[in-house]
Amino acid sequence: MAGVPPLIILLSFLLVLPSATAIGKVCGNAAGNYTANGTYESNLAFLAATLPTNTSSSPQLFANATAGQAPGDVVYALALCRGDMTSNLTGCSACVAGAFQYAQRMCPNAKAASVYDDDCLVGYSSDNILVPAYNVTRDMSTLFEFWNGAATGAGAGSNATLVAAGVKDLLTQTAQLAADSSRRFVTAYMDASSTAVPTLYSLAQCTPDLSAGDCMACFRQILGTLNATTPVAGRVLLLRCNFRVENIRFFDGTQMRQITPSSGAPAPPPPAPATNKGSGVKAWVIAVSVALPVAVVAICFILYCRWQRRRYRKGGSRLRQKHTRNNLKGDELDWEMEAELSEFSVFDFHQILEATNNFSEENKLGEGGFGPVYKGQFPDGIEIAVKRLASHSGQGFVEFKNEVQLIAKLQHTNLVRLFGCCSQGEEKILVYEYLPNKSLDFFIFDENRKSLLDWNKRLAIIEGIAEGLLYLHKHSRLRVIHRDLKPSNILLDSEMNPKISDFGLAKIFSSNNNEGSTTRRVVGTYGYMAPEYASEGLFSIKSDVFSFGVLILEILSGKRNSGSHNCGDFINILGYAWQLYEEGRWRELIDSSLVPMHHSTEIMRCMNIGLLCVQENAADRPTMLDVVAMLSSKAKILAKPNHPAYFNVRVGNEEESTTGTVSRSINEMTISVTTAR
Numbered sequence: 001m002a003g004v005p006p007l008i009i010l011l012s013f014l015l016v017l018p019s020a021t022a023i024g025k026v027c028g029n030a031a032g033n034y035t036a037n038g039t040y041e042s043n044l045a046f047l048a049a050t051l052p053t054n055t056s057s058s059p060q061l062f063a064n065a066t067a068g069q070a071p072g073d074v075v076y077a078l079a080l081c082r083g084d085m086t087s088n089l090t091g092c093s094a095c096v097a098g099a100f101q102y103a104q105r106m107c108p109n110a111k112a113a114s115v116y117d118d119d120c121l122v123g124y125s126s127d128n129i130l131v132p133a134y135n136v137t138r139d140m141s142t143l144f145e146f147w148n149g150a151a152t153g154a155g156a157g158s159n160a161t162l163v164a165a166g167v168k169d170l171l172t173q174t175a176q177l178a179a180d181s182s183r184r185f186v187t188a189y190m191d192a193s194s195t196a197v198p199t200l201y202s203l204a205q206c207t208p209d210l211s212a213g214d215c216m217a218c219f220r221q222i223l224g225t226l227n228a229t230t231p232v233a234g235r236v237l238l239l240r241c242n243f244r245v246e247n248i249r250f251f252d253g254t255q256m257r258q259i260t261p262s263s264g265a266p267a268p269p270p271p272a273p274a275t276n277k278g279s280g281v282k283a284w285v286i287a288v289s290v291a292l293p294v295a296v297v298a299i300c301f302i303l304y305c306r307w308q309r310r311r312y313r314k315g316g317s318r319l320r321q322k323h324t325r326n327n328l329k330g331d332e333l334d335w336e337m338e339a340e341l342s343e344f345s346v347f348d349f350h351q352i353l354e355a356t357n358n359f360s361e362e363n364k365l366g367e368g369g370f371g372p373v374y375k376g377q378f379p380d381g382i383e384i385a386v387k388r389l390a391s392h393s394g395q396g397f398v399e400f401k402n403e404v405q406l407i408a409k410l411q412h413t414n415l416v417r418l419f420g421c422c423s424q425g426e427e428k429i430l431v432y433e434y435l436p437n438k439s440l441d442f443f444i445f446d447e448n449r450k451s452l453l454d455w456n457k458r459l460a461i462i463e464g465i466a467e468g469l470l471y472l473h474k475h476s477r478l479r480v481i482h483r484d485l486k487p488s489n490i491l492l493d494s495e496m497n498p499k500i501s502d503f504g505l506a507k508i509f510s511s512n513n514n515e516g517s518t519t520r521r522v523v524g525t526y527g528y529m530a531p532e533y534a535s536e537g538l539f540s541i542k543s544d545v546f547s548f549g550v551l552i553l554e555i556l557s558g559k560r561n562s563g564s565h566n567c568g569d570f571i572n573i574l575g576y577a578w579q580l581y582e583e584g585r586w587r588e589l590i591d592s593s594l595v596p597m598h599h600s601t602e603i604m605r606c607m608n609i610g611l612l613c614v615q616e617n618a619a620d621r622p623t624m625l626d627v628v629a630m631l632s633s634k635a636k637i638l639a640k641p642n643h644p645a646y647f648n649v650r651v652g653n654e655e656e657s658t659t660g661t662v663s664r665s666i667n668e669m670t671i672s673v674t675t676a677r
Contacts (some may be wrong), residue, residue, distance in 0.1 A: 024116040024237065027107035034126075035112050039108075042077060042635035043067035044124060047077040049632035053625055054092035055079040055120075057474055060183060060208040061086065064130050075111075077124035078239070083185030084252040085119055089475045090412060095120035114142040116237045123239040132240065140238070143318075147234030150281050164230040166190070166261070168223065170202050175219035176203035178243075180211045188257040188315050189249075200232060201472035202259070203251055204243040215241060266425045288641040312570070329366050344408045345420030345431075352422055352429055357387055375434060383434035384419060388427070404430070408502050412558050414468030416491055416501040432501075436494050441487035444591075450558050451593040455603065457496050458555050458594075462606060464498040465490060469548060470624040472500075473541045479509040480481065481539060486528045486546035487554060507539065509596055527562040527572075531645040532618055542618035545627070546645070549613025552606055553577050558591035574614050574644040581607060581641070605634070611641035 034040035046067045054063035061081035068074040068133045071448045079099070082091035098114040099122035112125035123129060123142060140334040170190045178186040184206035191199055206215035218241035225236055235244035244250070355376035356363050365373045371389045378384065407418040407430075422429040440461065443449045453461075465485075472480040483505040493498045523581055530546035550561050560573075566578035573589075580586050586607055590597065597603060607629050615621050620642065622630070 017030070020653070024146060025103065025106050026114040026144055027103075028110040028112050028140050030394075032111055033109040036109060039068060039073040039112065040126070043073060043075040044077075044104070045511075045633045046106070047075055047124065048097070048631075049629045050102070050121075051077060052096040053470065053474070053628065054094050055081055057399040057563065061092055062208050064209070066130065074126060076126070076128050076130050078130060078207065079120065079121045079122045080205070082118070082251070083183055084205075087252065089469065091119060093475070094492075096122055099123045107636075114239050115153035116242070117234075121237065121239065121242070121464030129239065132207075132214050141238040142237075142493065143222070143225075143235045145225065145234070163232055164227065164637055165202065165233055167230050167245055168226045170200055170259050171204070172223060174202040174204040174257075175243060176216065178206060179215040179219065179259055182208075184208045184210060184212075184215050186257055187251045190261065192237060193602045198232065198247050201247055201249045201251070201256075202245045202249055204241075204245065206241040208239060210621070219243070233345065234670070235253050253312070254612070283639040305434050317663050335450070344418070347420050347429070349377075349424045349427055349429075352386060352431070354379075354382060360390065370488050372496055380647075382597040383436075385432045385434045387430040387432065389429065403476075409478060409481070410472070410503075412468055412471040412476070413497070414464045414499055415471070416499040432521060435491040435499060437496060438486045440492060440498065440551075443492075444487060444555055445557050445560060450591060453496070453593075455594055455597075455599045459599075459602060461490070461492075461498045461605070462552055462555060463628075465500065465548065465551065466624060466628050466631055468498070468500045469544055470628050473624050478495040478639040480540055481484075481507045481509070482547075483507060483533075483539060484525055485544055485595075486525050487551065488526065490551070527560070530618065531616060540618060541623065542621045544615050545621045545624060546618075548624070549610045550574070551646075552613065553589075556591065556603065556607055556610065557589050558593065572646055574646055578611055578641065578644050581611060586672050588595055602634070605638065608638045608641065610642060612639060614644040615642060616645040620652065634652070 004389075020033060035042075036584040044067070047065055051063050051065060052167045054065065056063060061083065062079070064076075064078035066074060066076050077414050078345045079096045081095060085092045085095075095117050100115050101119055102117075103113040103122060103124070104137075106115075112127065114123040158642065170188070174186060174188045177188065178184055185208075187201070187203050187205070189199065189201045204219065206218060210218065218238060222236045222238055222241065222243065236243065264504065276571060352361070355378055356374045359372075359374055361377065363374045364376050365385065367373075371387060375387045376384045387672045406416070411417075417433040419431045419433060421431060437443075443453050454496070469482070469485070472482060480503070482500065482503065485500070489500065489502045493499060493503050527535075528550050529537070530543040533543050551575075556562060557573060557577070559567075561571055566571060570576040570579065577586075577589050580589050587597065587600070589607070590603060594603070613621055613627065630638060639673055
């Protein structure tokens with residue numbers, strides 16, 4: 001068993017256990033069904049594309065919206081994430097998006113549906129469900145119940161009536177606390193020592209647009225469904241309010257309220273009468289037969305979690321240094337990182353030497369503008385990409401520290417992950433996850449390899465980059481402008497999923513600010529710079545949008561924006577693509593490896609989106625939130641683009657970086673000179 005990964009052990013037991021995550025649905029009401037490919041379906045698709053990000057960006061994790069016009073085609077929808085999802089906004093957005101997809105798959109053509117996931121709920125209808133009183137006082141059609149009758153818990157015994165009464169007491173008090181809270185959300189627990197019921201954990205939540213009275217009125221409806229046979233674990237949900245109770249803690253955070261049993265709550269039962277030896281042995285055998293499998297599964301789960309965590313920690317200790325600023329030594333990395341960076345590691349230099357075989361030439365992936373990049377491997381088999389900053393790179397200790405702290409705080413599936421760093425003497429090293437498929441330019445600009453990217457893969461790459469940028473601009477703890485988005489800075493994992501890399505030029509802004517200017521020299525890469533930045537030093541989130549538009553056109557065409565290639569009467573892709581689009585000859589731009597084009601409508605839409613992103617005036621470009629919505633909803637009507645930037649101006653003969661970064665098809669994560677943040 002020692003050589004078997006804990007995952008295999010865990011799965012062997014979980015195969016016989018029920019799923020830990022139950023998704024409930026309620027399909028339809030008197031509203032009936034909609035016509036396939038009709039206006040109602042288009043309106044629903046628009047809401048499904050916009051509500052996920054609107055919900056996760058709301059401080060209350062709640063959003064509602066209307067699309068279409070009454071009476072026949074209007075769609076009302078709302079989405080709510082669980083109140084403890086504030087530290088996982090990406091998970092909130094993904095949950096809402098998944099709930100919409102689940103609803104349309106499981107309730108095909110139904111004008112109304114409600115879906116309940118562990119982390120969120122979604123509802124839509126042709127009836128106006130956005131009026132709070134609609135659900136609170138009239139509608140029980142969205143009711144969903146799930147009870148786990150097997151979860152009796154220690155101490156419950158045969159006192160089913162006492163248990164049910166204790167559960168109702170806990171939930172009644174939790175509901176009142178939730179109704180009285182500003183967020184209409186609360187988590188709580190009741191200690192086993194004060195009642196006949198085992199220690200229980202509860203959660204109650206209303207949509208935050210309800211008043212305290214309406215919230216409690218909604219809870220009274222679902223509390224009325226409880227009876228003398230209610231188990232200790234389960235949930236009851238309406239679209240406007242829901243609660244959950246378990247005999248294990250199931251929520252995040254530490255802000256639990258302790259519930260004291262009310263005067264009418266059940267008292268602890270009297271001690272059980274003495275039993276004879278035989279019955280005691282029998283009870284012991286039963287207890288062992290029940291507890292042993294549960295214990296084995298629990299142990300396997302713990303081992304698996306620890307195994308997963310070690311994958312990202314091996315090779316270095318956590319950054320838990322306790323030095324004060326007065327003890328800082330210029331050559332040492334001895335600052336305190338924030339508490340949430342628990343997965344970040346500080347590596348010893350000898351560990352890096354061993355992992356890269358003393359920075360051997362065989363392990364060298366390439367040379368960036370600020371030093372070489374090497375492939376490495378830790379003793380446990382984890383592969384890494386090591387960026388060794390050259391001593392002449394101009395990146396000092398302070399800039400290196402800022403770079404580390406910035407990237408370590410960014411966690412998204414479409415951003416490259418920083419495992420840790422090393423700073424000893426003159427050595428400044430960054431350790432990233434290793435991505436085996438190198439960078440995007442390695443494929444799209446190579447005549448042989450570009451055929452490996454069919455349309456579905458290219459579209460997935462475009463969508464992944466868009467999601468990563470949206471996270472940087474809107475959903476991360478920091479508002480970040482990348483400023484150097486280009487194919488060589490888009491890395492590809494083993495499944496060709498894109499990850500944005502190289503944050504050396506990134507700028508950080510507060511939540512209420514998203515633009516700035518530089519008085520120092522303009523840095524970035526010609527061909528991907530927005531015109532206002534290249535000419536005036538002005539940059540904003542729309543600068544990244546421009547670079548993203550260039551990326552889309554390069555992915556579609558398989559050609560660089562600037563370089564020696566045939567673009568008709570134009571000297572770059574931007575003007576050439578716009579002319580072909582205007583004349584209805586857009587197919588002439590598309591990479592020949594995509595012919596025959598079985599997805600011509602999607603390709604043309606992407607070309608339209610790309611042209612909107614490279615408009616000359618920043619105000620005319622969409623935000624990344626708009627872009628993600630346009631990519632997600634095929635029914636969304638797109639605006640007609642005007643002529644793009646650099647319409648009559650040559651950008652350059654080759655991809656040329658003002659920072660001196662060499663463009664190479666390697667696992668490249670170049671650290672560039674960082675201006676003051």
